[in-house]
Amino acid sequence: MEPMSEVDRNIAEAPLPTKGTLRRRKSLGYQVTRFVAFNFRMMKMVTRAHH
Amino acid sequence: MARIVILGAGISGHTAALHLQRQLKNKHEIVVVSPNSNWNWIPSNIWVGVGKMAKSQVTFPLAPIYQRKHIVFRQAKAVAIHPEGDINESQGFVDIVYTDPTRVSEEERLAYDYLIVATGPKLNFAATPGLGPEGNSWSVCTANHAEQSSAALEKIIEALKAGERKTLVIGVGHGTCTCEGAAFEYTFNVEHELRERGVRELADVVYLSNEYDLGDLGVGGMIFAQNGFETSSKLWTESLFRERGVRAILRAHVEKVDPGVIHYEDLDGAHHTLDFDFAMLLPPFRGVEMKAYAKNGDDITDALFAPNGFLRVDADYATKPYEEWAPEDWPKTYQCPRYDNVFGVGIAFAPPHAISEPRKSPNGTVISPAPPRTGMPSGVMGRTVALSIVDRIHRGGEAKLRTASMADMGAACIASAGTGLRRGSAAAITMFPIIPDRRRFPGTGRDLTQTSGEIGLSGHWTKLLLHYLFIYKAKARFGWFLIPE
Numbered sequence: 001m002e003p004m005s006e007v008d009r010n011i012a013e014a015p016l017p018t019k020g021t022l023r024r025r026k027s028l029g030y031q032v033t034r035f036v037a038f039n040f041r042m043m044k045m046v047t048r049a050h051h
Numbered sequence: 052m053a054r055i056v057i058l059g060a061g062i063s064g065h066t067a068a069l070h071l072q073r074q075l076k077n078k079h080e081i082v083v084v085s086p087n088s089n090w091n092w093i094p095s096n097i098w099v100g101v102g103k104m105a106k107s108q109v110t111f112p113l114a115p116i117y118q119r120k121h122i123v124f125r126q127a128k129a130v131a132i133h134p135e136g137d138i139n140e141s142q143g144f145v146d147i148v149y150t151d152p153t154r155v156s157e158e159e160r161l162a163y164d165y166l167i168v169a170t171g172p173k174l175n176f177a178a179t180p181g182l183g184p185e186g187n188s189w190s191v192c193t194a195n196h197a198e199q200s201s202a203a204l205e206k207i208i209e210a211l212k213a214g215e216r217k218t219l220v221i222g223v224g225h226g227t228c229t230c231e232g233a234a235f236e237y238t239f240n241v242e243h244e245l246r247e248r249g250v251r252e253l254a255d256v257v258y259l260s261n262e263y264d265l266g267d268l269g270v271g272g273m274i275f276a277q278n279g280f281e282t283s284s285k286l287w288t289e290s291l292f293r294e295r296g297v298r299a300i301l302r303a304h305v306e307k308v309d310p311g312v313i314h315y316e317d318l319d320g321a322h323h324t325l326d327f328d329f330a331m332l333l334p335p336f337r338g339v340e341m342k343a344y345a346k347n348g349d350d351i352t353d354a355l356f357a358p359n360g361f362l363r364v365d366a367d368y369a370t371k372p373y374e375e376w377a378p379e380d381w382p383k384t385y386q387c388p389r390y391d392n393v394f395g396v397g398i399a400f401a402p403p404h405a406i407s408e409p410r411k412s413p414n415g416t417v418i419s420p421a422p423p424r425t426g427m428p429s430g431v432m433g434r435t436v437a438l439s440i441v442d443r444i445h446r447g448g449e450a451k452l453r454t455a456s457m458a459d460m461g462a463a464c465i466a467s468a469g470t471g472l473r474r475g476s477a478a479a480i481t482m483f484p485i486i487p488d489r490r491r492f493p494g495t496g497r498d499l500t501q502t503s504g505e506i507g508l509s510g511h512w513t514k515l516l517l518h519y520l521f522i523y524k525a526k527a528r529f530g531w532f533l534i535p536e
């Protein structure tokens with residue numbers, strides 16, 4: 001077997017999301033709030049870019 | 052009456068044309084030249100490439116929009132710029148060759164008072180033997196390419212369903228490519244599709260890139276503040292790769308694509324092969340082929356365009372080491388230094404240098420991403436230059452040019468990781484500024500309060516919302532200008 005490359009090793013050692021995180025990523029209620037928050041942040045950035 | 056000629060009807064050129072028309076009404080003439088009859092919302096090509104959208108959902112014909120807006124449209128490609136005119140003509144002009152099916156190959160000389168070069172990239176498949184849909188790999192750079200990729204992917208899924216094991220390689224097809232974000236998106240959309248279709252187990256999905264680390268994305272990576280920690284986009288992306296079981300090969304320059312075999316060199320200078328059953332590899336970009344001539348007919352192409360074919364603008368093109376790269380190197384007004392009525396926007400302008408740290412293998416092969424110029428900055432540049440031209444028309448040649456430097460601009464990037472209103476997902480990233488500024492933001496180079504990343508279903512909703520909003524805007528429907536670039 002080929003030795004693991006640095007990239008493979010980094011991926012293998014990267015933190016996995018917990019069950020709670022995975023649930024939140026799909027939870028409709030929580031995601032609606034994230035949708036609003038992200039779009040607000042994006043609009044702030046966009047309005048800055050227009051001046 | 053002034054005539055403004057815009058070469059290119061992509062994100063930057065089309066945005067410029069609509070803003071010019073809105074400001075100048077019908078008092079001045081706006082002419083758009085583009086070889087394609089359709090407008091394409093390129094970011095959604097990813098979804099065409101996995102069969103989740105039809106080509107007709109990401110494209111629409113430009114002619115009716117331009118007719119409604121009283122913008123002159125020439126379905127043609129520009130082949131030469133004569134910024135000083137010629138011995139008979141004192142005004143600058145462009146040579147165009149029609150691609151319009153009713154006038155194919157007809158030539159025309161188009162005089163201008165102001166010229167905006169917004170020709171985007173030439174998809175340089177020729178840089179890597181065997182790369183591209185006419186060779187041995189697929190692409191999603193155009194809606195047609197994405198449709199072909201989708202058909203090829205469907206065949207792979209059929210084979211997987213029949214119990215065969217398959218390797219799918221997705222990434223970039225040259226050491227100097229940009230647009231790693233698009234390759235990343237396609238990787239995770241394909242992976243998502245394989246899972247949805249119940250064939251993931253038999254598929255090896257491999258991401259092949261010229262990035263030094265995952266999460267570099269051609270912007271040198273990012274640092275986010277998350278849960279009380281500074282997290283790198285590297286760790287964040289590695290986590291996603293682990294979660295979704297995608298393998299990554301980085302620091303790679305694809306040298307050749309044979310049927311079923313990719314040959315690549317790594318940063319250590321070693322040569323490798325990688326077998327595949329399906330490969331979608333983005334091409335490197337260069338400027339579209341265009342010549343430039345002085346009044347006396349001398350070829351001044353090298354003075355107007357950088358060696359990579361992109362238009363030189365008000366950037367600092369002096370060669371300097373990475374440590375000396377500065378935000379001020381990046382252009383602000385997008386005005387051509389030699390001709391003050393010529394501007395270059397979007398992918399068409401020549402960047403001063405990369406954003407990611409440059410790297411070469413011991414063989415001298417460049418293996419590091421070129422700087423991306425994504426949709427949002429491209430649109431902002433188009434609008435900014437349009438308004439500068441409007442100012443000059445109204446207030447004369449001395450009117451101050453407006454500025455929109457990528458060193459003073461943020462970007463939002465929504466990298467889709469799978470579709471579906473309930474099951475979709477995307478990595479939603481914002482960064483400010485695009486060009487890191489270590490003097491203003493010591494350590495990370497970017498403002499931590501405005502640089503963020505999160506993964507989830509809401510990212511998919513945002514990406515879908517942007518799809519509909521930008522197509523609405525590009526169709527110049529009621530109130531289009533209220534939608535920011």
Ligand SMILES: Cc1cc2nc3c(=O)[nH]c(=O)nc-3n(C[C@H](O)[C@H](O)[C@H](O)COP(=O)(O)OP(=O)(O)OC[C@H]3O[C@@H](n4cnc5c(N)ncnc54)[C@H](O)[C@@H]3O)c2cc1C
Binds near residue numbers: 085340
């Ligand atoms: C697959 C993919 C996915 C992407 N996803 C995203 C994303 O999610 N978010 C994001 O922000 N960005 C994304 N991008 C990048 C985005 O598409 C570009 O930033 C944007 O298209 C650049 O706009 P532009 O006007 O410079 O070039 P383009 O949109 O490429 O337009 C160039 C125009 O010039 C015309 N042209 C070409 N040659 C000539 C000629 N000789 N004469 C006249 N006209 C000519 C072309 O026909 C076209 O109309 C993606 C890119 C790709 C390839």
